[in-house]
Amino acid sequence: MRSLVRWWRSVVARLVDPRRLEDLPVVVQDYLNAPVPAGRLPWRDVPYTVLDIETSGLDPRWDSILAIGAVDIEGGRVRLDRRWYSMTRPPEPSKVAAASIRIHGLLRQELAQAPPLEPVLLELLSRLQGRVLVVHMAAIDVKFLDRALRKHFRVRLRGPALDTARIGGVLLHNERMMSGDDERPRDTTLRSLAKQAKIPVHPQHNALSDALTTAQLFLYQATRLQKQGKDTFHKLLRVGGCLK
Amino acid sequence: MEEIARFLLGIPPFSQLSPEQVEQIGNEMQIEYFPAGENIIVHHGPPSAYLYIVRQGSVDLLREHEHGVQILDTLGEGEIFAYPSLIRNKPPIATVRTREEVLLYLLPAATFHQLRRTIPLFNRFFATSAIERISQRLQAHDANAAPELFRMRLRDLIRYRLVSISPDASVREAAMLMSQHDVSSVLVESDPPGIVTDRDLRNRVLAAGLSDATPVTRVMTSPVLTLPTDSLVFEALVTMLQRKFHHMPVVEGDRIVGMVTHSDILRQQSKNPLFLPRQLQRARTADDFRAYADQVTATVGSLLDAGARVNDLGHVASVAYDALVVRLLQDAEATLGPPPCPYAWLAFGSEGRYEQVLRTDQDNGLAYASDAPSGAAEYFAALAEQVVGALLASGFPPCPGKVMATNPEWRQPLDVWKSYFEQWMSMPREHTLLRVAAFFDYRPVYGSLEVESVLRPVIRRGRENRVFLGRLARVALRQHAPLSFFRQLVLERSGETRDLIDLKVRGTTLVVDLARLFALEAGCPRTNTVTRLHHCVEQSSLSPSGADDWWQRSN
Numbered sequence: 157m158r159s160l161v162r163w164w165r166s167v168v169a170r171l172v173d174p175r176r177l178e179d180l181p182v183v184v185q186d187y188l189n190a191p192v193p194a195g196r197l198p199w200r201d202v203p204y205t206v207l208d209i210e211t212s213g214l215d216p217r218w219d220s221i222l223a224i225g226a227v228d229i230e231g232g233r234v235r236l237d238r239r240w241y242s243m244t245r246p247p248e249p250s251k252v253a254a255a256s257i258r259i260h261g262l263l264r265q266e267l268a269q270a271p272p273l274e275p276v277l278l279e280l281l282s283r284l285q286g287r288v289l290v291v292h293m294a295a296i297d298v299k300f301l302d303r304a305l306r307k308h309f310r311v312r313l314r315g316p317a318l319d320t321a322r323i324g325g326v327l328l329h330n331e332r333m334m335s336g337d338d339e340r341p342r343d344t345t346l347r348s349l350a351k352q353a354k355i356p357v358h359p360q361h362n363a364l365s366d367a368l369t370t371a372q373l374f375l376y377q378a379t380r381l382q383k384q385g386k387d388t389f390h391k392l393l394r395v396g397g398c399l400k
Numbered sequence: 401m402e403e404i405a406r407f408l409l410g411i412p413p414f415s416q417l418s419p420e421q422v423e424q425i426g427n428e429m430q431i432e433y434f435p436a437g438e439n440i441i442v443h444h445g446p447p448s449a450y451l452y453i454v455r456q457g458s459v460d461l462l463r464e465h466e467h468g469v470q471i472l473d474t475l476g477e478g479e480i481f482a483y484p485s486l487i488r489n490k491p492p493i494a495t496v497r498t499r500e501e502v503l504l505y506l507l508p509a510a511t512f513h514q515l516r517r518t519i520p521l522f523n524r525f526f527a528t529s530a531i532e533r534i535s536q537r538l539q540a541h542d543a544n545a546a547p548e549l550f551r552m553r554l555r556d557l558i559r560y561r562l563v564s565i566s567p568d569a570s571v572r573e574a575a576m577l578m579s580q581h582d583v584s585s586v587l588v589e590s591d592p593p594g595i596v597t598d599r600d601l602r603n604r605v606l607a608a609g610l611s612d613a614t615p616v617t618r619v620m621t622s623p624v625l626t627l628p629t630d631s632l633v634f635e636a637l638v639t640m641l642q643r644k645f646h647h648m649p650v651v652e653g654d655r656i657v658g659m660v661t662h663s664d665i666l667r668q669q670s671k672n673p674l675f676l677p678r679q680l681q682r683a684r685t686a687d688d689f690r691a692y693a694d695q696v697t698a699t700v701g702s703l704l705d706a707g708a709r710v711n712d713l714g715h716v717a718s719v720a721y722d723a724l725v726v727r728l729l730q731d732a733e734a735t736l737g738p739p740p741c742p743y744a745w746l747a748f749g750s751e752g753r754y755e756q757v758l759r760t761d762q763d764n765g766l767a768y769a770s771d772a773p774s775g776a777a778e779y780f781a782a783l784a785e786q787v788v789g790a791l792l793a794s795g796f797p798p799c800p801g802k803v804m805a806t807n808p809e810w811r812q813p814l815d816v817w818k819s820y821f822e823q824w825m826s827m828p829r830e831h832t833l834l835r836v837a838a839f840f841d842y843r844p845v846y847g848s849l850e851v852e853s854v855l856r857p858v859i860r861r862g863r864e865n866r867v868f869l870g871r872l873a874r875v876a877l878r879q880h881a882p883l884s885f886f887r888q889l890v891l892e893r894s895g896e897t898r899d900l901i902d903l904k905v906r907g908t909t910l911v912v913d914l915a916r917l918f919a920l921e922a923g924c925p926r927t928n929t930v931t932r933l934h935h936c937v938e939q940s941s942l943s944p945s946g947a948d949d950w951w952q953r954s955n
Contacts, residue, residue, distance in 0.1 A: 233506065234431035236404070354456055355433075355503055358403045365403070372503065375433035379501070383435055 183282045184309050190286035192316065195390030199378045200232035202389045204318075205283060206290040206374060208366040209297050210260040212252045216303040220246035221273060222262050224280060225363030227371050228287070232378075234371045240283060241364040243270035260361050274308050281305075288389075289317035292346045292370045294398045315399035320370055323377045323396030324349040330384075349373055404429060404505070407455065411478040413525030421519065430506040431455075434498045441482050443495040448482035450506040457502035461494045470691055474499060483526055486512060554636055554650045555629035558658030564589050571596070571605050571619060572612035585647040585659060586616075593656055594622030597647055626651040629658075635719045636660060686793045689724065693794040696720040718751055724794065725764075725787070726846045732786040739783070740776045743768035744847035748803060752841035753927045761799045762791055763838060765810035767817045767851055784811055803838070814854055821858040825868050833871055840916055841927045852925075862920045869920060 165177070177185060193202045207226045213219030221244055228238040246252060249268040257263065280301075291297045294317060302313040321344045328342060343349075350357045350369050353376040358365035381387070381395060404426040408414040414422050430450070434440065441448045443463055454477055461473040461481065472494055475481055485492040486509055507515075516523040563581045565574055567590035574586050574596050588594040596616050604610070604619040626649045627636050636648050646662040683689050696717060729745055746752075749763035768780055784805035788798075798804060805811050812820075824836050840859060844851050862868050919932040926932055 232432060236427055236429045236431070239427075356403055356407070356455065372431055372433070375431070376501075376503075379433050379435050 180309055180311070181278060183278050183285075184311060187281040187285050188311060188314065193286075193288060193389055195388060195393065197389045198387055199382065199389055199392050203287045204229040204290050204374070205287045206234075206367050206371040207297065208292065208363045208370060209300060210262065210361065210363045211296075211300055212246060212256045214296065216300045219300075220244075221300055221304060222246060222252070222260060222267060223363040224276060225365070225367040226280070226283060227364070227367050228283075229290070229371055229374065232375065234368070234375065236368075239364060239368070240279075242276050242279065243267060244273045244276045245270045273304060277304055277308055284314075289313075289315075289399070290370065290374050291317060291319060292366070292373070293321045293344075294319035298399055313399060316393050316397050317399040318374070318392065318396045319398045320346075320349070320373050320377060320396065322398065323381070323392075324373070326395050327377060327380060328352075346370060346373065353377075407478075408453075408505075411453070411480075413522050416521045416525070417519065425507065425511070425515065428507065428511045430508065432504050432506055434502045434504065436498050436500045436502075438498050440496045440498065440504070441485065441492045443493065444491045445495075446491065447489050448485040448492060449509050450482065451480065451486055451509075451512045452482050452496070453505040453507070454479050454481075455503040455505050458499045459502055460497050460499050462497060463494055468687075470688075483512075487526060553630050553632055554627060554648075554658075554660055557633055557664055558629070558650050558660050562587055562656065562658050565596075565616060567594075567615070567617050569616050570613045571601060571610070571616055574616045575601055575612075583659075584661065587649065587656060587659070588616050588620045588622065590617055590620070590622060592623040593649070594620030595624050595647060595649060595659075596620045599646070624649050626656065628652070632719070633660075683727070686790065689728070689790060689794045692724060693721070693796070696724075697795075718747075721751065722747075722845050725791070728787045728790045729783070729846050731790075732783050735786070736779060736782055739768075740779050741769040741772040742847065742849040743780060744844045744849040744851045745787075745805070746851070747843045747845050748841055749838040750841075752838070752843040762788065762796045763799050763803050764788070764805050764845075765803065765817075765842075766805040767812065767814045767849060769849055770813045770815040772813055780811055781806075781808070814849065814851065817851075818854055818858060821855055825858065825862050825865055829871075837872065837916065840920065843927050856925055859920065860925075872916075872920070 177188070180188075205226050205228050207224065209221050209225075210223040211219050211221055223241070223243045226240045228235045230238070243262060243266060245267055249264050252262075252264055252267060298313060298317065305311050305313055324344045325342075328344070346366060346369055347357055347360060350373050353373060355369070355372045355376055358369045360366060360369075377396075378392060381392060386392060386395060405419065405423045408422050408426060409419065414425065417425075440452065440459065454475055456477060458474055458476045459481070460471050461475065462469050462471045464470075475496075481496055482492065484490075516526065563577060563583050563585075564587040565577055567588055569577075569588075574588075578584065578586050578598070578601075585595055585597040588596060594617065596619060600619050600621070605612070605614060610619070625639070627639070629650050629652050631650075640646065640648055640662050648660045649656045650658045650660055683692055725745060725747075733739060744767050746765045746767060747763065748765065749761075751763060766780055766784055768776055788804050788806045792798060803810055820836075821839070824832060824839070842851075842855070915932040919926065924932055
C-alpha cells in the first residue's frame with residue numbers, strides 16, 4: 157500500500173515536472189507537498205501570506221522581478237514581525253527601463269548588488285509552505301512568479317490563492333445591488349479600495365508597503381464577507397479565489 | 401511601515417520616543433480588523449495579551465450589569481487600551497467592544513513589558529495612570545501624586561500662542577490671521593475682549609450671509625468666560641463640555657494670556673482613563689446619574705488613597721458634582737419650561753467651600769429675582785423638588801438641618817436672602833450663628849441671577865462688625881478639636897459612632913470655622929478654606945506661621 161502511494165506520487169510528480177521530484181531542492185519539495193488548508197475552516201484559522209512584487213514592466217516574457225515583499229496573516233492578524241522584503245538582481249540590471257524606475261524607485265546599482273532570483277525564490281517558497289497566497293490583481297504577480305518557478309525549478313506556483321482585487325470587485329458589485337446606486341465606484345486598484353475601506357494607505361510601489369496595504373484590505377474584506385455569512389475559507393475562495 | 405511609525409509618533413507615549421525606537425516598535429506590531437459590536441477584551445475575562453491602539457474607528461469601554469450596559473468611555477483613533485490588565489496580568493476592569501468597524505494595532509505583551517523595562521519614558525507613561533498608581537499604592541504605600549488631569553493646571557497646558565486682532569478688523573482679516581497662524585480662534589482686543597472662532601465664521605458669517613467686510617466685533621462672543629491660569633484642567637474641561645464651547649481664554653489677573661482648546665485637553669485626557677465628564681454628557685436615566693456620582697466618589701476616594709492633596713480633590717469633586725447639579729437643573733428646565741425669571745442655585749457648606757470630597761449631605765438653596773412674576777414661586781418649588789429628588793436618587797443624602805432648596809425658607813427672592821444675611825450680621829445670636837455659619841460659604845452653582853453683587857457687600861460689612869466677628873469666634877471655638885490638644889484622640893462618647901472620631905465634625909470644623917472668621921475679617925470673598933487662609937494672612941489678625949500651620953492641618 158505504501159509503495160503504491162509512493163508510485164502514485166512519483167507519477168504525479170512527473171506530470172508536474174519532467175524532472176524527478178526527489179531531484180528538486182528540499183524547500184521546493186516541501187512547498188509542493190504541504191497540505192492545503194481545509195475549506196471548512198473559519199477564514200481566521202487559515203494561515204496566509206500576502207505578497208507583492210515590483211517588476212521592470214508588465215510582460216513576464218521580457219520583464220523581470222525586481223523586488224518581493226510579503227507579510228503573514230496568522231489567526232486573522234497581520235504579523236509585522238513576520239514581514240519579508242528582498243530585491244532581486246535582474247539578468248541585465250542596466251536594461252531596467254528608466255520609466256519603470258520612476259515607478260518603483262529601485263536604482264540600477266542597487267539592483268546590481270541584490271541577490272539573484274533563484275535563492276530569493278527558494279526563500280519565498282519556504283515562506284509560502286502550507287500557506288495561502290493573497291495578492292492584489294493576481295493576474296500579473298502570479299504570471300511573473302509562475303514563469304520564474306517554471307524556469308528555475310520546472311514547477312508551477314501552487315493554489316489556492318486569493319485576489320483582493322477580485323474580492324473588492326464582488327463587494328463593490330454587491331453594494332451597488334443593495335443600494336441601487338449605479339454610480340458607485342468600480343475602481344478596484346489597491347489605493348482606491350483601501351481608501352473606500354478607510355484603511356491607511358501605505359506609500360505605494362514599494363513591494364512591502366503594498367503587501368501591507370493589501371493585507372489590511374484583506375482583513376477588511378474577509379470581515380465584511382463574514383458578516384454576509386461567508387465565513388469559511390471555502391466561501392472566501394468562491395468569492396475571490398484564483399490559481400485553483 | 402513608515403506609515404505606522406508616523407502614526408505612532410503622533411500619539412503618546414510613542415510621541416516621546418525617538419523615531420528609531422518607534423520604528424522598532426512598529427516592527428513588532430500586529431494588525432487586526434474587527435466588525436462592529438464585537439468584544440475585544442472582556443470584563444473579568446482572561447488578562448489581555450496585547451496593548452491595543454485604535455488606528456481607525458472607535459470602541460466602547462463598558463461594564464454589563466443585570467440591568468443593562470454602562471458605557472464608561474468611548475475611545476477613538478490614537479487611543480490606547482487594555483494596559484491596566486496587561487500591566488497587572490489581571491482580568492480586564494472593563495469590556496472593550498467595537499462601536500463600529502475598527503482597525504487596531506496590537507503590541508504583544510512580551511514586547512510591551514520589554515519596552516517598559518528598557519525605556520524609562522515608556523514605563524513612566526503607563527505608571528501615571530490612576531489605576532496603576534492605586535495598585536502601586538496598595539503594594540508600596542508610597543504613591544504621592546494624583547494623575548495629571550487632577551494635578552495639572554491650565555498654566556501647564558496653555559501654549560502661549562495667543563493670536564489677537566484689533567476691534568476695527570473685518571472678519572476677512574480675522575480669517576486670514578487665523579489661517580496664517582493655523583489657529584481656530586482669535587482674540588479681539590475690544591473692551592471687554594471678545595473671541596471669534598472657526599465656528600463663528602461659519603455660523604455667524606457664512607451661514608448668515610454676511611459680507612467679509614463685516615467688523616469682527618459684530619460676530620464675536622463678548623464678554624467671554626475665562627478661567628485663571630491656576631484652575632485645574634479638569635475644571636476647564638467640565639466647563640467647556642457643559643457650555644458646549646471649544647475655546648477657553650485663560651487669564652492671569654485680568655489679562656488674557658492664552659487660549660486652551662477642547663482638543664488640547666482631550667489630547668491630555670486621552671493619556672488618562674478618566675472619563676467622568678463624557679459619562680455625564682451621555683447619562684439619561686436616574687441610574688446613569690447615580691452611576692456618575694458613584695464614579696466621582698470612587699475616583700476621588702481612590703485618589704485620596706493614592707495620596708492626592710485633599711484641597712485639590714475637594715476642588716475636583718465639587719466641579720464634578722456641580723456638573724451633575726447643572727445637568728439636573730437643565731433637565732428640570734427642559735421638563736418644566738424656561739424659568740419665569742432669573743434664578744441662582746446656591747451651594748452652601750462644604751460644597752460651597754469646594755471641600756466636598758466625598759458625597760456629603762445636600763446643602764443647597766435657590767434665590768430668584770426679587771421682581772419675579774406671579775407663579776414664579778410655584779415654578780421654583782417644582783424645580784427644586786425635581787432636582788433635590790434627583791440628587792437624593794443619585795446618593796446625596798438630605799440635609800438633616802433641612803437646608804435644601806425644597807425648604808421654602810431657603811427658596812426665596814434675592815431681597816429676602818439679603819435680609820437674612822443682614823439679620824444674621826446685625827443681631828448675631830450664638831445659636832443662630834451655629835446654624836447659619838455655613839451660609840457664609842455660599843457659592844452660586846448655576847443660573848443667570850447675579851447674586852454676588854447683592855449678597856457679598858452685606859457679608860463684607862461684617863468686617864467692621866466686631867460684635868459679629870467675636871460671636872462667630874466664640875461659636876467656632878466652642879467646638880472641640882478631636883485631639884485634646886494635641887496628642888490624645890478624643891473619641892465620640894455617644895451614639896452609633898461611639899469610640900470613633902467624626903472627622904468631619906471634629907477634625908476640620910475648627911479650621912474651617914476659623915478660616916471663615918478670618919476671611920470675614922479680611923473681607924475676602926473666597927470660600928475655599930485654604931484659599932481663605934492664604935488670602936487672609938496680610939489682612940487679618942492671622943499670622944503667616946499660623947496660616948501655614950493650619951493649611952497643613954486641613955490637609
